[in-house]
Every structure is written in structure tokens, then in C-alpha cells.
Amino acid sequence: MSIDNLFSGSIQVVNLGLSSFLDALKESNTPHVQVDWKPGLDVDPSLISKFDKNRDIVDKANKEATDIIASGSPFLTGMAQAFEVIPGMHKKLILHAGPPITWDRMCGPMKGAIIGALIYENLASNPEEAEKLASSGEIEYSPCHEHNSVGPMAGIISYSMPVFIVKNKTFGNETYCTQNEGLGKVLRYGAFSEEVVNRLRWMETTLYPTLKKAVEFLGEIDLKALISQALHMGDEVHNRNRAGTSLFYRVIAPAIVRTSENREDAAKALEFIHGNDHFFLNLSMPASKAILDAARGIKNSSIVVVMARNGTDFGIQIAGDSKKWYTGKALVPDALFFPGFTKNDANPDIGDSAITETAGLGGFAIAASPAIVQFVGGNASDALNYTMEMYEITASESRYFQIPSLNFRGTPTAIDIRKVVEKNITPFIDTGVAHKEPGVGQVGAGVLRAPSEPFQKGYVGFASLLDE
């Protein structure tokens, strides 16, 4: 660049601030773009200059991280019960969604789901007993994310629960997630009635063995391929999993027919998958996590590798600081509510499912999912704008997951915490909404912005790891 080049060519202008300055540019047919600028999140200005000094170092580390994320290849490779595969699992350990939390601070749906899980594990025979046990200190609670696992909504994983095993074949790391229970009264929304526990038992005794054999028969299922196809079919694989579930069904159905010893079990299993549009969510989530986990621990990388909520707090983890949680208050989503429910019934945001956004799916890919854009205000163009805005805070664009309506542009992938803070643009998340009381279940679905607090704290914490 030089000033001579400027004078010998023509000017093209980026305008930050007064839009009246565009008049002269318009009249002289000077190419220009207006920036809808706003101040960054409030952080100590000395941190910004520290980041600025370390810009090349962090950029380089982020390049390494985004290359790892881009080359991740998650496959469903098998199924097992939690205790067989999940590191550290024991009878009195309950894994939950989001950052660490103690029983007394847990929200209604999470408490409800834990009550249900304790009954399911035969550690309690009724809700009262379960609640007493849950609060006794005898039960250990730990985030799914600290055990290579993810769970939607309350995200409860207990000892006996069957889980999918997803392997990132490029890097060898594995992740785990339970089978999706369907909609209505389900454990992940905090319901714990007999119906709920019976369904869990059926899932363990019938669905799981049927599926496990079919997966073994197939050897592996390429989830990355399924997700990219699903995006072309109108899913964003967080709030809409209809296409992904159908694609999975097409793959698994012949294998179930071939491997099941009991025709009725096979039919029931297939009906169950068919009847649950969200079945694929419990595969898109561990697939997202498997991709991102490979980028953990890259020194100096400011890429976010986890966004997760426990219904009370919203937490994030950063590649270059990945043991640590940075948290803030979880917010109540803007949602469309099922008939009879309002925002007053809604629990604050909950679940590990924001791992999809972290991997460039979900809200980040909402432009691919016109069927659900009404959650964001009604117009397909709004969804496009949300996805476009997420390119502002990501370090890369996916090589596999594409948005058809953006001419197959790769989805915005790998959130850079610097960009979130310095541009004051927080991630956009699709979500289901749980009733705040345990036992009620889902009351709506919608979207929300991640709170800024975890990102501000993460920015400060990450900065302390950088050289002066």
C-alpha cells in the first residue's frame, strides 16, 4: 500500500459514523459501505492494547484451531451405557448441562430431571426420596462437558443411561450423548413422572439394544455428511432436526431390520425415531463437540470451544484456556410459546445444545432453515441477517456446512472472543424453552443472544495468559 497507489486508482470508502458523509460518495459514484458501528463491550482499555500487541500470536493460534475444527470428522461409531465409556462415571455421579452448579442453585427443570434420573437408577423410589437424596450431598454433580459429553436442556446423564459414541476420526477423541426422548413430558425438560421414567427404561431395554446392534452392523455413520445434507434440506440441526432425523432413519432402518431379533422391537424403535423430529439433535450435539474438543488446549487461541447453560448460568470455555469456565447469568429466551404458556412460565436458557452454535450450526446457520425463521421475527431475510452478523464474530467459514441461500457460503464457524467483546456482538442461539417448574416440560421455542458477561470475563481471563 502506498499513498501513490491511492492517488492513481479510485477510492472505495468504509464509513464509520455520520451517514451524511455518504452523500458526496453517492453523488460521485464512489463505492462505499456504511458500518452500523457500536462501542465494544465494556472492558479495561489496556486489555484491548494488550490484545492488539498479541494480535499476530493469537491470530496464528486461532488459525491452528480453525484448521483443526475444519478437519474434524465426527462419526457415530457405537453405543454403550454411560458407565462403560464416560470417564469418571460412577453410580452416584450425575452429569448435567452447562457450567458447574450446586443443587441449591439449580433451576426447576434441572432439579426435576435429577429427581427423575435418581428414580430411574433405583436410587430413590419416589420424588420425595429422590429430592432428599439429591440435596443430601451424597450425589456428585458435574458438567457433561467435563466428561466428554453433552446433553440437551437439563442434560442429565446417569450411570445406566445408554449413550451414542461419536468419534472424531481425524483426531481420535470421543464424545457421548444420550438418546433423544422426544417432545412433551420428558426428563430433559425436568419431567419425572412414571411415564417419563418408564420411557427411559424402554429406551434402555429396547431402543438401545436395537440401535446398538444396527450401528455395530453398519460399523460407523458419517455424521458430518448427514449434517451437511440436513443443512441443504432446511435444518440448522439445533431447533430443527427433521431432515437430519429423516436422513438418519434412512441409514439406520435397513440395519435395524437386518439385526433385530424381534420384529416388534424393530418396528417400535423405528416408530420412535420417526415420531421424534429431534432424534438427530442428540447426534448433532456430540458431533459438534467432537469437532470442537480437538481444538482444546491450543495455547493463545481465543476461539470459544464451549457455550453451555445450566438454566441458572451461561458458561463458556476458550481453546487457549479450556479448563476454565467463564460464566454469567442465563437469560430467558424470546420465544413463541405453546398455547396456554407465556414468558412468565419460561425457565432461563438451559442445555448444552449451544454446542451446535459454537460449531457454526444452530443459530449461526439459521439462514439455512427458513422453516423456523419465524422464531426470529418472521422474515427469511431476518434469518439471513442473523447468519451474516455471526460472520462478524467468527474466525472462519465452514468448508462443509453450507448455506444454500447464501450461494453455499460456509457457515460462520469458530467464535473469536476478541471479536465478541470488541464488536459487542454476542452469539445468536436457537433454543427450546423449558417450564421453570419441574415436571411440566417444554413450553415454547425461540432464540436469544448469549449474555455478554461470560465473554467479558473470558476476555479478561484470557488476556492474563498473554505476554505483556
Place this chain on the structure above:
Amino acid sequence: MVVKGIIKSKVYFDSVSLMRIGSELSSMPGVEDVAMVMGTDENKSILKVSEMLLSEFSDSNGNDLLIGVKADSEEIVEKVLEKMESLLEALQKGDSSTTTFVPKSIDGALKVLPEANLAMISIAGKYAANEARKALNNNLHVMIFSDNVSIEDELSLKKLGKEKGLLVMGPDCGTAIINGVPLAFANRVRKGDIGVVGASGTGMQEVTSLISNFGGGVSQAIGTGGRDVKKEIGGVMFLEGLKALKNDKNTKIITLVSKPPHQDVIDKIALELKGCEKPVVALFLGANKEELSDFPAEICTTLEETAQKSVELSLQLSLARECEFSNEDVLRERGKKSSNQKYIRALFSGGTFCDETGILLRDSLTDLYGNHSGKSILPLENLLKSQKHTLIDLGEDDFTVGRPHPMIDFSLRNKRIIQEASDPECSVIILDVVLGYGAHPAPDAELVPIITKALSINPNLTVISYVVGTDADPQNRKQVISALQNAGSLIVSSNRAAALFALEIVK
């Protein structure tokens, strides 16, 4: 309370659309709840939970739209259904309105306009340096209109720009013309071979406009911001701009416009000009001409002279310019005055004009007051009240806190004009009227009624205006001049002429 269930058969709407319409209908006055779902078993179980599974729905299936309404009266239910029909209809029609994405940051903007090479920054000063740094790191030249940027930031930005071969115009740079495109507060001037580097925004507007009005043209006008030529910044960008003009094949004449730079900077400029093959015209407004006798340039003392010299060198001719006011004009105006009506009140929107007027008047007039006090100009006791001869820059912070610049917002100066007209000691009012981009779109519409009123309050008053700009400006100089003339203002073509005319009248 009325509860009503309706089935619309053989239709399909997706659940999200129905929830959205349902929630809109629920918010109508007198409505407790509206449920809208397709009649699948799963949806019916949801309705059951919320006690909206009405008996009317028992015979429905997944191809039926179920509508349940709880409202205060039958009438309201009817209204809800009416509205529902129109919403469903609108839904089926779709909405083809498209909104285009507006980027939120410089790097976002570069994805939209990858060939961008210049960033204009006019956000609040405390954020401007950061964004300017991002622009430079993205290899964009930068014009920073914002003020209140620290001198440390200014220096580091300019060093970074110099290192990367990028212009950093500003902070507090109001005016530039790059490749013929007016940036921020600038005028549409003829293209030509005069390249300008300036550390004064309004000074550059006057010089470039006069160059154009005198028949010359401008290749580039590079603003640096006023602080560039101070010791702390050391003229970094003034020098870079100068070098660029030396190299620019379309620039034949180089014109420098600034308040007197620090001596170190003057020395550096002089060094840079050694051996420069292009003629150089320099105005260091307020500097002592004798002290610059070694400076390798044609030294001028006023904005007008600077423009004139530049054009004469450019066109290789001598502009025979007559005095714009005749002796008769002076005598006529003088003759109108009452005995105590003897003072000039100059009300400027451009700071450089205030300075230049002070320089032109200070040797001839005592009792000169103003808010740009300094050599022979005394500070006003009260900024809101003129004393004897008063020169006021209404663009100073004292006047602009919480309101737009007086080139855009005329209200404060309009009030002041009437205040001066009502002062029996006021003899002459001087007004600068700045045209161009960024300035008020119709200054004549603001000033005509005020000048008319001022002259009706005091018919012996003299109003002298000059219009900074060109006939190609959006406001059109000719039109503005004739409107002001019709309102009773005398018109001259430069700040200098206005000062000298006023001086003759009050002398």
C-alpha cells in the same frame, strides 16, 4: 368468558407460523388465550395440558387446523377470527421485502467491499483511535473526523500509517478531497493540478473553493488535523502528504495551508522541499513573513492570496483582481451610522476565518475581543455578550457541547445575529456561510429571515457575508449569494475581503 373452538379443514400451516399468529391474536384486548395448532395427536396432548382441548376438536386430524379462543365476549371472538383470517392470508402471500445486511465492523465491511482502501471515521473520539488502528491494520487509509483523540494515540496511529504507507488524516480532520471526491466537510471543486496539504479544515475549504472559483483546479487536498504540525506529532502526516504530492503526476503546484507549525516542523518541511521541482505556495496563517524568508516557498498571508497565487502558478497567468468594494460603498455605509454605532461583530462558523480576521484587523483596531484570544485579541468577559469589536468562533467547544456544529445548526448564530443587531453599538456584522457536503443543506433559508429581521431592527446596520463554496456544491453558491443579497446583506468573495470591508466602514 366465551370459549370457542373452530376447525379449518384441509389446510396446512407450519407450527411456528401458527404459534406466531396465535401469540399476536392473544395480545388483542379482551382475549385471554388463542391456541392454533394442526390437529395431530401430539398437538392435542399439548392442548390438553393447557385446557384448550375443546369438545369441538374431538373429530379432527392432522389435516385440520384447530383454533381455540378464550375471550371476554362473542364479539371479541369474532374479531379474533377476522384478524386470524387476514393474518393467515398474509402468511400465504409471503413477504418479499428484503433487508440487506449492514456490516457492524470494519472487517465485516471489508467482506462486503473487499476493494475498499479508505476508512472515514466519525464515531465518538474515545473509540475512534481503536477503529482507526483496525483500519490501518487492514491496509486502509484513514480519515478521522472525530476529535477528542489523545495525542499519544494520534502519534502512534500516524507512525503506524507512515510505516505502512498509509494516510492518516486527522484526528479532527474536517476536510479532504481525494481523487476529486469530497470527504466530510468539503466542496465540489474543479479538478486540476493544484495539490493541497492542510492542517486546517475550513482554511482548506476556502482555499480549494477559491482556487475553483478563480478558474483553477485541485488534484488532491489532504487534511492532517490541526495538531499534526505541533511539536508532539512533528508533522508526520503533513510531510507524508507533501511527499505524496511531490510524487503525484497529476499535481503540478503544491499548496500548504496551516497555522504556524512548530519550528522543528517548519525545518522538516523546508528540508523536504529542498530540490522540489514543483512550485510551492505556503500559508502559515499568522506567521511572521520575515521569519520565513529562507523557507523555500511562495509565502502568502491570507487564504485568498494563497488560492490566487496557486491558480496564477497553475494557469501561468496573473489574475487581475479588483477590490470588491468601492469607496462609494464604504462612504454610503459609513454615512448611515449613528455616532455610537462603531463596532464590528464577526460571527464565524469556521475557526480559521476567525483567526484570519483577527490577523487582518489587529494592527488597525484596538479594543478587539474574542474567544480566540491571543496577539492583540483580548478574551471576552462573557462569551454570550460582545464587547466593542468582537470576533467569535461559534464552532468552539464552549458553544458546541450538546449541539451540532454551527455549519449544520444555525440556531445559536441566528440568535446571536439578532442580539448584535439590537445592540446600538454594533455597526457591522460579518458572517461566513459555508457550503459543501456536510454543511447545512439550505443556509439561505436559515439566514434570509434572520438578516431581514436584523435589518428591520436596525436599518443602519451593515451585514457583510461571504459564501465559501462553489456553484457545483449541492447548495449552489450563486443561488445562496443572490438570496442573501436580496435579504440586504452585502456580499464579498472571501474572508479577507469581508474583514477589510468592515474595517474601512468602522475606521
